[in-house]
Amino acid sequence: MNKAKFFEIMKESRVNVTAMITFQARPNGKTALIMTQQRAPNAFLSMHKDGSDSMKKAWDKYEKWLKEFFMNFEHIIDQDHADAIEEDRMITALLLEEDEVSELTEKEKQDVIEMSHEAALVMNEEIDKLSQELADRRVYWSNFERIHAAQQAVLNRYKVEAFENGPRIVQHVVKVMVVSVGRALKLTGYAEHPPKRYEGIKLEENDIPF
Numbered sequence: 001m002n003k004a005k006f007f008e009i010m011k012e013s014r015v016n017v018t019a020m021i022t023f024q025a026r027p028n029g030k031t032a033l034i035m036t037q038q039r040a041p042n043a044f045l046s047m048h049k050d051g052s053d054s055m056k057k058a059w060d061k062y063e064k065w066l067k068e069f070f071m072n073f074e075h076i077i078d079q080d081h082a083d084a085i086e087e088d089r090m091i092t093a094l095l096l097e098e099d100e101v102s103e104l105t106e107k108e109k110q111d112v113i114e115m116s117h118e119a120a121l122v123m124n125e126e127i128d129k130l131s132q133e134l135a136d137r138r139v140y141w142s143n144f145e146r147i148h149a150a151q152q153a154v155l156n157r158y159k160v161e162a163f164e165n166g167p168r169i170v171q172h173v174v175k176v177m178v179v180s181v182g183r184a185l186k187l188t189g190y191a192e193h194p195p196k197r198y199e200g201i202k203l204e205e206n207d208i209p210f
Helices: 003-012 053-071 073-094 098-102 106-136 144-164 170-184
Strands: 020-026 030-036 043-049
Touching: 003 043, 003 053, 020 053, 030 053, 043 053, 106 144, 106 170, 144 170
Parallel strands: none
Antiparallel strands: 020 030, 030 043
């Protein structure tokens, strides 16, 4: 595990000042290194052989990184707060009605146009990818129920992953799915039709030049 991943785990675990790196015995002569704390989630870090050098080195490394994390704690919180404010601003702008946009200053209008353009580009890219994935789930050897289940799994995965690609609103996610389902009907899946039968050239023994 590198430092960036460790910091990410600390942030996801909502680390607080009670956090510490501890050992936890596991079966088969193994020891887990974990971060424990009060009133917030704990976190698994790594697994080692009991008493091994790698376990001691990892513990020292995590201890050092945890202290470093707390030294930068205020900066990390401030940055998260700034990111949250910017994300909220973008989502608010994307939800503005036309009459509300007309009341904005020229600078604010330009910001809204740029954010809407960026969101549209992301939406188009997601629709292209999702619609082809839905088409690709139509395979000639599957029945309707299996195809439907496979397509549903693709849609469910998109709903989870959509928010990892920047600020999203429900309308964006729903529109991408609805448009993609419709567009998939006009696309050809990679295995929608059985492969063409190979027709080789029949050669007699005396036609083979070696």
